[in-house]
Amino acid sequence: MATVTLKQIAIAANTSIRTVNRALKGQQGIGEAKRKEILELASKMGYTPNIAARNLRLQRSNFVGVIGYKNIDGVFSRRLNDLVQRLEAAGFYPILGMPPENVEDCRKMLLEWSGFVKHVVLFQSLSEELRNELSSLPQHFISIDYESISDGTSLTIDRSSGVKDGILHLVKSGCKKIFWCGKLASREEGLRKALDELSDAERPEYGHIQAGINFDDGYAIGSDLIASGVDAAFFDTDRMALGFLKYSWRHNIKVPEQIKVIGFDNDTAGQQSCPALSTVAHPIDEMNNKIVELVENAHLEAQSFEFKTSFISRESA
Amino acid sequence: MATVTLKQIAIAANTSIRTVNRALKGQQGIGEAKRKEILELASKMGYTPNIAARNLRLQRSNFVGVIGYKNIDGVFSRRLNDLVQRLEAAGFYPILGMPPENVEDCRKMLLEWSGFVKHVVLFQSLSEELRNELSSLPQHFISIDYESISDGTSLTIDRSSGVKDGILHLVKSGCKKIFWCGKLASREEGLRKALDELSDAERPEYGHIQAGINFDDGYAIGSDLIASGVDAAFFDTDRMALGFLKYSWRHNIKVPEQIKVIGFDNDTAGQQSCPALSTVAHPIDEMNNKIVELVENAHLEAQSFEFKTSFISRESA
DNA sequence: TTGAAAGCGCTAACAA
DNA sequence: TTGTTAGCGCTTTCAA
Numbered sequence: 001m002a003t004v005t006l007k008q009i010a011i012a013a014n015t016s017i018r019t020v021n022r023a024l025k026g027q028q029g030i031g032e033a034k035r036k037e038i039l040e041l042a043s044k045m046g047y048t049p050n051i052a053a054r055n056l057r058l059q060r061s062n063f064v065g066v067i068g069y070k071n072i073d074g075v076f077s078r079r080l081n082d083l084v085q086r087l088e089a090a091g092f093y094p095i096l097g098m099p100p101e102n103v104e105d106c107r108k109m110l111l112e113w114s115g116f117v118k119h120v121v122l123f124q125s126l127s128e129e130l131r132n133e134l135s136s137l138p139q140h141f142i143s144i145d146y147e148s149i150s151d152g153t154s155l156t157i158d159r160s161s162g163v164k165d166g167i168l169h170l171v172k173s174g175c176k177k178i179f180w181c182g183k184l185a186s187r188e189e190g191l192r193k194a195l196d197e198l199s200d201a202e203r204p205e206y207g208h209i210q211a212g213i214n215f216d217d218g219y220a221i222g223s224d225l226i227a228s229g230v231d232a233a234f235f236d237t238d239r240m241a242l243g244f245l246k247y248s249w250r251h252n253i254k255v256p257e258q259i260k261v262i263g264f265d266n267d268t269a270g271q272q273s274c275p276a277l278s279t280v281a282h283p284i285d286e287m288n289n290k291i292v293e294l295v296e297n298a299h300l301e302a303q304s305f306e307f308k309t310s311f312i313s314r315e316s317a
Numbered sequence: 318m319a320t321v322t323l324k325q326i327a328i329a330a331n332t333s334i335r336t337v338n339r340a341l342k343g344q345q346g347i348g349e350a351k352r353k354e355i356l357e358l359a360s361k362m363g364y365t366p367n368i369a370a371r372n373l374r375l376q377r378s379n380f381v382g383v384i385g386y387k388n389i390d391g392v393f394s395r396r397l398n399d400l401v402q403r404l405e406a407a408g409f410y411p412i413l414g415m416p417p418e419n420v421e422d423c424r425k426m427l428l429e430w431s432g433f434v435k436h437v438v439l440f441q442s443l444s445e446e447l448r449n450e451l452s453s454l455p456q457h458f459i460s461i462d463y464e465s466i467s468d469g470t471s472l473t474i475d476r477s478s479g480v481k482d483g484i485l486h487l488v489k490s491g492c493k494k495i496f497w498c499g500k501l502a503s504r505e506e507g508l509r510k511a512l513d514e515l516s517d518a519e520r521p522e523y524g525h526i527q528a529g530i531n532f533d534d535g536y537a538i539g540s541d542l543i544a545s546g547v548d549a550a551f552f553d554t555d556r557m558a559l560g561f562l563k564y565s566w567r568h569n570i571k572v573p574e575q576i577k578v579i580g581f582d583n584d585t586a587g588q589q590s591c592p593a594l595s596t597v598a599h600p601i602d603e604m605n606n607k608i609v610e611l612v613e614n615a616h617l618e619a620q621s622f623e624f625k626t627s628f629i630s631r632e633s634a
Numbered sequence: 635t636t637g638a639a640a641g642c643g644c645t646a647a648c649a650a
Numbered sequence: 651t652t653g654t655t656a657g658c659g660c661t662t663t664c665a666a
Contacts, residue, residue, distance in 0.1 A: 003455055046453055046455075048428060048431045048454065048455050049428065049431065049432075050373075050431055050432035051428070051429055051430070051431055051432050051433065052369055052372065052373055052431075052432030052433050053373055053432055054432075055369065056367075056369055056370055056373055062429055063412065063433075066413075077394040084413050084414075084415055085415055088414065088415055088426070091429070093412050093413065093414060093426075093429065093430070094412070094413045095380065095410050095411070095412050095413075096401050096410065096411045096412075096413055097401075097405065097410060098401055098402055098405055109405070109410075111365060111366065111368070112368055112379055112408070112410065113368070113410070114365045114366065114367055114368055114369075115366075115367035115368050115369030115370055115371075116368065116369050116380075116433070136363055137365065138320055138363075138365050215589055239589070242589045243589075245591065246589070246591050249566075249591040250591075268585075268586060269585060269586035269589055269590075272532055272556070272559045272560075272563070272586050272590075273586075273589075273590070273591075274562065274563050274566040274567075274590075274591060
């Protein structure tokens, strides 16, 4: 912890705190000789300003709370990485917290942050109970992608836009029978939009396999999917699509020749898979820009913004 | 930011700050009736203690600086994820910083943290210039895996142990000709140790392909590696091994039937690849335990500790 | 040009 | 049982 203080320098220089402060801050109203002397002394003594004390005095904060996913791997890690860089460029640093298990833990964590943090970015869906609890806390909440805290601002993601483009891409590539695998309503909405946009002649046959959204789930539905005789499948997540890729690899099914595959999330693993996975990407840059803007300008009113996902075509479709 | 203060409650309750403080802290020396009244008032007014002020007064800190990799994806993200959880359980929260580009930026960042943070965990190799600079700062540095800051403590990883076990595993599986692909000395050391440990009869033929350590590099050396007629290859990183997997997939080479493959890092992508990648894992749990221990006990003396990597056998070898 | 002093919100020794 | 007060390290107003 900071160890040498203004006072100590003042004593050593046989002057007042105010004068030392002037010298250090490069302010007017101090003789050149004295300034130089103090500066040298400060550097010799290894002075470091205590920003915590400064912020207390100035009622400022240079930290931003970030509450993330349990599993930092995956999309969240890329989002966070980008956010950290942008915040840093603006002179802010993130304080990281895991999403709370219960109301108690959550309250405790945020109280530990109080006085340090004005804004908290929430990358996590929270129970209504928790959201109510939070709205009574002094911080301003920026919810990413989920229900906003009352009085907080929210940035949401339109997942359907990228899915729609993906499906249209499949149709343009000649697919006649497309299945949706998974269970997330946000994805289905994209599917629907694409189908609605197509004429009766263009519209492919469409089906749905209900399934979980992890690697193993994608693997598990492999045989059903193949049995259905589809041209193409859209999966709720990349992990899931990767699971299906594993299935088709084991059973000698060629992707995309026999069946085209699209995932969702733009995970790193999908960029490196065989074949490389076509996917839907989150609007990371745009959202993070907005977050930094809100933090910098200390916007504390409730607002909301929406951002669109986009389709990325790679080897699998 | 916290908005209602002890003073405000004191005024509202028509008493002194000290009494309010006693009530809130559950301390002795206050009448039951008064305590109850104050507690109710505080909750009605939405009081939140300002921890920044408390810490300033108590000369304490509940944050830990963490300087990470540029790219938070990969091993680092898993390490960080685990560390955040452990720190939180101990009542600490990480402040995240990107590894600095230059001495200026680094100094600036750490100065912004002063007063908030006693310990800074460094997950990044730093130039000697930077390390010297840091040793003059008030924080205590815990270097993970790299040259330590003078007066700091360091936790290092013995990468060779896991590599050695991987190679021995290959030999036990009957491999007669093994190549090392990459360029990292830490990996070669493991190879050497394995070869030294084997008798002349057991020792496989051994070769080396010099290469970069990314996905594309692994792909690029595919043809050379196949041409060499090896039955197993060890790659410096999982990304690289994944690149080779892509090559072999494209050229219809069966892994592990024709060639066994081992990577390094235990990346998520390698758990999901086809085939699942055998790899060498970092000692994440043990290291993070030690970090939390150091932070909790406010160990400020220079120390060093070493941790071992371990081999994980999956489908590719 | 220089310094005394108040105060950010909190804790705790000490006095009443 | 209650209150006064000093002080953590800093900034800044105001007076000298």
